Amino acid sequence: DIVMTQSPESLAVSLGERATINCKSSQSVLYTSNNKNHLAWYQQKPGQPPKLLIYWASTRESGVPDRFSGSGSGTDFTLTISSLQAEDVAVYYCQQYFSSPLTFGQGTKVEIK
Amino acid sequence: QVQVVQSGAEVKKPGASVKVPCKASGYTFTTYTMHWVRQAPGQRLEWMGWINAGNGNTKFSQKFQDRVTFTSDTSASTAYMELSSLRSEDTAVYYCARALGTSGYLPIDHWGQGTQVTVSS
Numbered sequence: 001d002i003v004m005t006q007s008p009e010s011l012a013v014s015l016g017e018r019a020t021i022n023c024k025s026s027q028s029v030l031y032t033s034n035n036k037n038h039l040a041w042y043q044q045k046p047g048q049p050p051k052l053l054i055y056w057a058s059t060r061e062s063g064v065p066d067r068f069s070g071s072g073s074g075t076d077f078t079l080t081i082s083s084l085q086a087e088d089v090a091v092y093y094c095q096q097y098f099s100s101p102l103t104f105g106q107g108t109k110v111e112i113k
Numbered sequence: 114q115v116q117v118v119q120s121g122a123e124v125k126k127p128g129a130s131v132k133v134p135c136k137a138s139g140y141t142f143t144t145y146t147m148h149w150v151r152q153a154p155g156q157r158l159e160w161m162g163w164i165n166a167g168n169g170n171t172k173f174s175q176k177f178q179d180r181v182t183f184t185s186d187t188s189a190s191t192a193y194m195e196l197s198s199l200r201s202e203d204t205a206v207y208y209c210a211r212a213l214g215t216s217g218y219l220p221i222d223h224w225g226q227g228t229q230v231t232v233s234s
Contacts, residue, residue, distance in 0.1 A: 040220040042158075049208055049224035050158065061222065093158060097218050101174040102148070102160040 002026050002096050006105035012113040019081040021108045023094035028074045031098060038098035041070055041079045044107075045090045053092075054079065086112065115139040117211055119225040125232050130197040133228045135209030142190040143167035146212040148221055149183065149194045153205040161207075163217040164192060172217055199232045206230075 003026040013019040029038045037057035042050035052061045054070035057077055067082045081088055089112060094105040118136045125131050135147065149161040162173035164183035171183045182195040192209055206227040213219040 038218065042221075049210070049227055050221075051224070052220055052222050055213070055220035055222075095158070095220070097220055100172055100217075101176075102217075104158040104160070106157045 001101055002029065002099060002103050004094055004096055004103050004105040006092075006094060006108050008108060009106065010109040010111065012111045013081075013084045014113045015086065016083050017113075019084050019088070019110055021079045021092050021094075021110075023072075023077040023079070023105050025075045025077075025096055029096045029098035030074050037073055037077070038096055039070075039072070039077050040095045040097065041068075042093045042095065043088075043090045044093065050093060081110070084110070084112070115211070115223045117209055117223050117225040119207075119209060119228045122229040122231065125199050125230065127200055127232055127234055129199050129232075130195060131199060131230050132193055132195040133207050133209070133230070135192045135194070135225055137166075137190045137192070137211065140211075142185075143187055144215060146215060146217045146219070147183075147185070147192045148210045148212060148217065149181075150208045150210055150221075151205040152208070152227075153202070156205075159205075161194070163212065165215065165217070166192060167215065196230075199230075201232050204230065204232050 005024045007022045039057040041054040044050040058070045069080050091107045116138045146165045148163045164171045166185045180197050185192045208227045210221040210224040213222045
Protein backbone atom coordinates (compact mmCIF):
# COMPACT_ATOMS: atom_id res chain seq x y z
CA ASP A 1 0.00 0.00 0.00
CA ILE A 2 1.14 3.55 -0.68
CA VAL A 3 1.39 5.46 2.59
CA MET A 4 0.56 9.18 2.42
CA THR A 5 2.14 11.34 5.12
CA GLN A 6 1.19 14.98 5.58
CA SER A 7 2.98 17.70 7.47
CA PRO A 8 2.34 19.57 9.60
CA GLU A 9 -0.62 17.96 11.38
CA SER A 10 -1.96 21.41 12.15
CA LEU A 11 -1.04 24.99 11.46
CA ALA A 12 -2.31 28.39 12.46
CA VAL A 13 -1.94 31.21 9.94
CA SER A 14 -2.95 34.87 10.12
CA LEU A 15 -5.66 36.07 7.76
CA GLY A 16 -4.14 37.07 4.43
CA GLU A 17 -0.96 35.08 5.03
CA ARG A 18 0.29 32.00 3.17
CA ALA A 19 -0.45 28.46 4.33
CA THR A 20 1.64 25.55 3.05
CA ILE A 21 0.83 21.88 3.51
CA ASN A 22 3.14 19.07 2.48
CA CYS A 23 2.31 15.54 1.43
CA LYS A 24 4.77 12.72 0.87
CA SER A 25 3.95 9.37 -0.69
CA SER A 26 5.87 6.20 0.13
CA GLN A 27 6.34 5.53 -3.58
CA SER A 28 6.02 7.58 -6.73
CA VAL A 29 2.50 8.36 -7.96
CA LEU A 30 3.72 9.61 -11.33
CA TYR A 31 2.20 7.47 -14.06
CA THR A 32 4.76 7.49 -16.84
CA SER A 33 2.36 6.56 -19.64
CA ASN A 34 0.44 9.85 -19.25
CA ASN A 35 3.13 11.80 -17.35
CA LYS A 36 0.57 12.70 -14.69
CA ASN A 37 0.84 12.58 -10.93
CA HIS A 38 -2.18 10.74 -9.54
CA LEU A 39 -2.50 13.03 -6.53
CA ALA A 40 -5.49 15.03 -5.32
CA TRP A 41 -6.17 17.49 -2.52
CA TYR A 42 -9.46 17.75 -0.65
CA GLN A 43 -10.88 20.23 1.85
CA GLN A 44 -13.21 19.04 4.60
CA LYS A 45 -15.12 21.38 6.87
CA PRO A 46 -16.80 20.13 10.07
CA GLY A 47 -19.91 18.10 9.42
CA GLN A 48 -19.40 18.17 5.65
CA PRO A 49 -18.05 15.71 3.11
CA PRO A 50 -14.67 16.39 1.50
CA LYS A 51 -14.51 18.74 -1.45
CA LEU A 52 -12.12 18.28 -4.35
CA LEU A 53 -9.70 21.20 -4.68
CA ILE A 54 -6.80 20.00 -6.83
CA TYR A 55 -6.16 16.92 -8.97
CA TRP A 56 -3.29 15.70 -11.14
CA ALA A 57 -1.25 17.41 -8.40
CA SER A 58 -1.75 20.90 -9.84
CA THR A 59 -5.06 21.17 -11.73
CA ARG A 60 -7.57 23.30 -9.88
CA GLU A 61 -11.12 21.98 -9.82
CA SER A 62 -13.72 24.23 -11.44
CA GLY A 63 -14.97 26.89 -9.02
CA VAL A 64 -12.05 26.61 -6.61
CA PRO A 65 -10.54 30.02 -5.83
CA ASP A 66 -7.16 30.66 -7.40
CA ARG A 67 -5.56 31.24 -4.01
CA PHE A 68 -5.39 27.43 -3.84
CA SER A 69 -2.55 25.87 -5.80
CA GLY A 70 -0.83 22.51 -5.93
CA SER A 71 2.68 21.57 -6.91
CA GLY A 72 5.16 18.70 -6.78
CA SER A 73 5.90 15.47 -8.58
CA GLY A 74 6.83 11.89 -7.86
CA THR A 75 6.65 11.55 -4.10
CA ASP A 76 6.61 15.12 -2.76
CA PHE A 77 3.67 17.47 -3.08
CA THR A 78 2.52 20.80 -1.69
CA LEU A 79 -0.82 22.55 -1.31
CA THR A 80 -0.52 26.31 -0.95
CA ILE A 81 -3.19 28.77 0.12
CA SER A 82 -1.68 32.06 -0.96
CA SER A 83 -3.80 34.36 1.19
CA LEU A 84 -5.76 32.61 3.92
CA GLN A 85 -9.41 33.55 4.27
CA ALA A 86 -11.71 32.79 7.21
CA GLU A 87 -13.68 30.32 5.10
CA ASP A 88 -10.52 28.26 4.50
CA VAL A 89 -10.55 26.92 8.06
CA ALA A 90 -10.81 23.18 7.48
CA VAL A 91 -8.92 19.91 7.40
CA TYR A 92 -7.02 19.24 4.19
CA TYR A 93 -6.27 15.76 2.87
CA CYS A 94 -4.03 14.54 0.09
CA GLN A 95 -4.95 11.33 -1.72
CA GLN A 96 -3.22 9.08 -4.21
CA TYR A 97 -5.28 7.43 -6.92
CA PHE A 98 -2.28 5.75 -8.57
CA SER A 99 -2.83 2.27 -7.21
CA SER A 100 -5.23 0.23 -5.14
CA PRO A 101 -5.93 0.66 -2.33
CA LEU A 102 -6.45 4.37 -2.84
CA THR A 103 -5.05 6.05 0.25
CA PHE A 104 -5.36 9.38 2.03
CA GLY A 105 -3.03 11.37 4.22
CA GLN A 106 -3.88 11.80 7.89
CA GLY A 107 -5.08 15.36 7.32
CA THR A 108 -3.79 18.84 8.18
CA LYS A 109 -5.95 21.12 10.26
CA VAL A 110 -5.73 24.78 9.23
CA GLU A 111 -6.81 27.43 11.72
CA ILE A 112 -6.66 31.20 12.01
CA LYS A 113 -3.90 32.62 14.19
CA GLN B 114 -26.43 19.54 -11.47
CA VAL B 115 -24.64 16.44 -10.24
CA GLN B 116 -26.01 15.16 -6.94
CA VAL B 117 -25.13 12.14 -4.84
CA VAL B 118 -27.70 11.61 -2.10
CA GLN B 119 -27.39 9.23 0.82
CA SER B 120 -29.86 7.99 3.39
CA GLY B 121 -29.95 8.94 7.06
CA ALA B 122 -28.29 7.30 10.01
CA GLU B 123 -28.33 3.59 10.81
CA VAL B 124 -27.92 1.87 14.17
CA LYS B 125 -26.98 -1.79 14.11
CA LYS B 126 -26.03 -4.46 16.61
CA PRO B 127 -22.69 -6.26 16.46
CA GLY B 128 -22.80 -9.12 13.98
CA ALA B 129 -25.55 -7.55 11.89
CA SER B 130 -25.31 -6.18 8.35
CA VAL B 131 -26.03 -2.73 6.96
CA LYS B 132 -26.94 -1.77 3.41
CA VAL B 133 -26.37 1.87 2.51
CA PRO B 134 -28.01 3.32 -0.61
CA CYS B 135 -26.60 6.14 -2.70
CA LYS B 136 -28.80 7.80 -5.31
CA ALA B 137 -27.17 9.71 -8.14
CA SER B 138 -28.72 12.33 -10.39
CA GLY B 139 -27.73 15.00 -12.86
CA TYR B 140 -25.45 12.78 -14.95
CA THR B 141 -25.40 9.46 -16.82
CA PHE B 142 -25.05 7.00 -13.96
CA THR B 143 -23.53 4.20 -16.01
CA THR B 144 -20.57 6.20 -17.32
CA TYR B 145 -18.94 6.79 -13.94
CA THR B 146 -17.40 4.75 -11.18
CA MET B 147 -18.66 5.14 -7.60
CA HIS B 148 -16.29 4.90 -4.67
CA TRP B 149 -17.10 4.07 -1.08
CA VAL B 150 -15.03 5.80 1.60
CA ARG B 151 -15.53 5.75 5.34
CA GLN B 152 -14.40 8.05 8.15
CA ALA B 153 -14.36 6.94 11.77
CA PRO B 154 -14.50 9.64 14.45
CA GLY B 155 -11.33 11.75 14.36
CA GLN B 156 -9.74 9.45 11.79
CA ARG B 157 -8.50 9.87 8.25
CA LEU B 158 -10.58 8.97 5.24
CA GLU B 159 -10.43 5.25 4.46
CA TRP B 160 -11.12 3.92 0.97
CA MET B 161 -13.24 0.76 0.88
CA GLY B 162 -13.51 0.14 -2.84
CA TRP B 163 -15.37 1.04 -5.99
CA ILE B 164 -18.01 -0.15 -8.41
CA ASN B 165 -18.11 0.65 -12.10
CA ALA B 166 -21.77 1.58 -12.41
CA GLY B 167 -21.80 0.67 -16.10
CA ASN B 168 -20.52 -2.89 -16.08
CA GLY B 169 -20.75 -3.72 -12.36
CA ASN B 170 -17.05 -4.46 -12.00
CA THR B 171 -15.82 -3.95 -8.47
CA LYS B 172 -12.55 -3.47 -6.67
CA PHE B 173 -12.10 -3.74 -2.94
CA SER B 174 -9.60 -2.75 -0.32
CA GLN B 175 -8.19 -6.00 1.03
CA LYS B 176 -9.26 -4.87 4.50
CA PHE B 177 -12.94 -5.14 3.58
CA GLN B 178 -13.14 -7.62 0.73
CA ASP B 179 -14.45 -10.48 2.87
CA ARG B 180 -17.28 -8.42 4.35
CA VAL B 181 -18.37 -5.84 1.80
CA THR B 182 -20.58 -6.04 -1.28
CA PHE B 183 -21.13 -3.28 -3.83
CA THR B 184 -24.10 -3.36 -6.16
CA SER B 185 -25.83 -0.92 -8.46
CA ASP B 186 -29.35 -0.57 -9.81
CA THR B 187 -28.94 1.24 -13.10
CA SER B 188 -32.70 1.70 -13.54
CA ALA B 189 -32.78 3.68 -10.28
CA SER B 190 -29.33 5.29 -10.64
CA THR B 191 -28.56 3.96 -7.19
CA ALA B 192 -25.46 2.30 -5.79
CA TYR B 193 -25.43 0.20 -2.63
CA MET B 194 -22.79 -0.77 -0.12
CA GLU B 195 -23.49 -3.70 2.19
CA LEU B 196 -21.15 -4.40 5.09
CA SER B 197 -21.64 -7.58 7.10
CA SER B 198 -20.45 -8.94 10.45
CA LEU B 199 -20.47 -5.45 11.90
CA ARG B 200 -18.33 -4.66 14.92
CA SER B 201 -17.95 -1.54 17.03
CA GLU B 202 -14.88 -0.46 15.01
CA ASP B 203 -17.16 -0.11 11.97
CA THR B 204 -18.86 2.89 13.57
CA ALA B 205 -18.18 5.64 11.04
CA VAL B 206 -19.61 7.95 8.42
CA TYR B 207 -19.85 6.10 5.12
CA TYR B 208 -19.56 8.17 1.95
CA CYS B 209 -20.37 7.28 -1.59
CA ALA B 210 -18.43 9.47 -3.98
CA ARG B 211 -18.28 9.70 -7.74
CA ALA B 212 -15.02 9.35 -9.64
CA LEU B 213 -14.22 11.88 -12.33
CA GLY B 214 -14.89 9.25 -15.02
CA THR B 215 -15.27 5.57 -15.79
CA SER B 216 -11.99 4.52 -14.27
CA GLY B 217 -11.55 4.21 -10.51
CA TYR B 218 -8.03 5.57 -10.87
CA LEU B 219 -9.33 9.11 -11.05
CA PRO B 220 -9.98 11.78 -8.43
CA ILE B 221 -13.31 11.94 -6.64
CA ASP B 222 -15.28 14.98 -7.73
CA HIS B 223 -18.68 14.61 -6.05
CA TRP B 224 -19.34 13.25 -2.58
CA GLY B 225 -22.56 12.27 -0.88
CA GLN B 226 -23.27 13.87 2.46
CA GLY B 227 -22.48 10.62 4.24
CA THR B 228 -24.45 8.02 6.20
CA GLN B 229 -23.65 7.64 9.90
CA VAL B 230 -23.51 3.96 10.82
CA THR B 231 -23.34 3.23 14.54
CA VAL B 232 -22.65 -0.29 15.78
CA SER B 233 -23.69 -0.75 19.37
CA SER B 234 -25.21 -3.47 21.51
